[in-house]
Amino acid sequence: xxxxxxxxxxxxxxxxxxxxxxxxxxxxxxxxxxxxxxxxxxxxxxxxxxxxxxxxxxxxxxxxxxxxxxxxxxxxxxxxxxxxxxxxxxxxxxxxxxxxxxxxxxxxxxxxxxxxxxxxxxxxxxxxxxxxxxxxxxxxxxxxxxxxxxxxxxxxxxxxxxxxxxxxxxxxxxxxxxxxxxxxxxxxxxxxxxxxxxxxxxxxxxxxxxxxxxxxxxxxxxxxxxxxxxxxxxxxxxxxxxxxxxxxxxxxxxxxxxxxxxxxxxxxxxxxxxxxxxxxxxxxxxxxxxxxxxxxxxxxxxxxxxxxxxxxxxxxxxxxxxxxxxxxxxxxxxxxxxxxxxxxxxxxxxxxxxxxxxxxxxxxxxxxxxxxxxxxxxxx
Numbered sequence: 001x002x003x004x005x006x007x008x009x010x011x012x013x014x015x016x017x018x019x020x021x022x023x024x025x026x027x028x029x030x031x032x033x034x035x036x037x038x039x040x041x042x043x044x045x046x047x048x049x050x051x052x053x054x055x056x057x058x059x060x061x062x063x064x065x066x067x068x069x070x071x072x073x074x075x076x077x078x079x080x081x082x083x084x085x086x087x088x089x090x091x092x093x094x095x096x097x098x099x100x101x102x103x104x105x106x107x108x109x110x111x112x113x114x115x116x117x118x119x120x121x122x123x124x125x126x127x128x129x130x131x132x133x134x135x136x137x138x139x140x141x142x143x144x145x146x147x148x149x150x151x152x153x154x155x156x157x158x159x160x161x162x163x164x165x166x167x168x169x170x171x172x173x174x175x176x177x178x179x180x181x182x183x184x185x186x187x188x189x190x191x192x193x194x195x196x197x198x199x200x201x202x203x204x205x206x207x208x209x210x211x212x213x214x215x216x217x218x219x220x221x222x223x224x225x226x227x228x229x230x231x232x233x234x235x236x237x238x239x240x241x242x243x244x245x246x247x248x249x250x251x252x253x254x255x256x257x258x259x260x261x262x263x264x265x266x267x268x269x270x271x272x273x274x275x276x277x278x279x280x281x282x283x284x285x286x287x288x289x290x291x292x293x294x295x296x297x298x299x300x301x302x303x304x305x306x307x308x309x310x311x312x313x314x315x316x317x318x319x320x321x322x323x324x325x326x327x328x329x330x331x332x333x334x335x336x337x338x339x340x341x342x343x344x345x346x347x348x349x350x351x352x353x354x355x356x357x358x359x360x361x362x363x364x365x366x367x368x369x370x371x372x373x374x375x376x377x378x379x380x
Contacts, residue, residue, distance in 0.1 A: 002148075007151065008151065008152065011158045012162075013157075016297075017155070026062075027325035033117075035126060040124075047106055048203075048224065050103050050203070051102060052308075056315065059317065059318035063113070063318065065113070079093060081202075084366050085255075091374070094201075126143045126144075126145070128164070133167065139167070152291065156292070157295050157298060160298070160301040162297070165299075167289060168289045168294065171281060173279055174280075176278060179231040179236050179277065181229075181247075181272060182274075183224075183225045183270075194261050195223055199223050202216070204216070212365065213265050227266055229251075233276065236274040241272060248267055279350070284346070293339060295320055296312065300346035300349070304353075305357045306349060312346065
């Protein structure tokens with residue numbers, strides 16, 4: 001199979017990779033994205049995202065898409081409730097449109113970015129099997145279908161298990177000690193009114209005994225729930241998730257004595273999916289390597305408990321594209337300028353995420369979260 005050359009190749013059609021391509025396009029710079037999924041509709045994109053003013057929305061402004069983004073916002077999605085294991089509501093806030101972190105469906109946001117790119121930018125069903133330097137900053141990338149590309153500038157936007165990362169770093173994500181079980185309750189107001197009432201209109205947390213439930217009300221009226229547990233890395237492998245009844249029972253065995261309404265977020269769910277939480281070391285960075293860099297989870301995968309992953313990925317993509325546009329003909333200067341901003345920002349957010357994990361799933365998780373929301377940054 002012949003080799004094709006692309007001046008600028010982005011591996012991974014993530015939110016960060018798409019943002020990078022869009023901002024490059026705004027500045028008249030062509031790029032090509034290579035995505036392992038077979039098509040835009042190959043899988044559902046999952047969950048709600050809160051898009052922050054200082055990073056995610058900043059990226060969307062650079063992409064010229066902020067006004068369109070506002071049309072996708074879930075009205076009421078910034079509401080928040082915090083409960084204890086017995087169902088007691090310890091904190092409840094309504095969405096008054098002043099929070100600065102509007103909620104949007106990840107799939108809707110991805111579609112917005114996809115539809116903003118020129119035809120032919122996305123190359124679907126391209127699973128990377130290897131990447132190697134060719135010298136002078138050029139790289140070769142091989143794919144599972146046997147195709148090969150070369151590029152002058154390679155951007156790894158291919159997530160936690162990036163195949164591009166090996167070109168700049170030996171670091172690999174490690175298990176954080178927290179396992180999630182993801183569930184969905186569809187048409188919640190009519191089919192699951194008790195659960196709908198417990199979760200409320202936006203984001204929901206129930207914590208205690210070093211475990212808990214985190215949930216969002218989706219724009220389609222469903223509830224998307226994450227059940228979080230401190231567990232050995234192999235615990236999820238002991239459960240047959242193809243047998244929903246057995247899987248639910250195995251999870252709920254860790255929530256004996258919890259309020260029946262909270263247990264219903266698992267017991268009454270229509271889907272159930274296991275997920276381990278991994279993270280790169282806080283402060284992950286690399287020496288400048290000609291012709292290649294990383295963004296998003298490829299650069300700084302962290303636990304989701306600070307809510308920064310998608311926001312950082314998008315800002316990474318925008319900042320990288322802006323750096324490339326600001327240094328025409330000098331990719332190394334662009335990458336150096338980008339990484340100078342990337343590393344300290346990533347380290348700060350990764351440290352915040354690790355601290356949030358420790359706080360939420362510590363012995364005083366509920367009490368500390370109440371204190372955080374009433375006296376911490378969210379209340380200021």
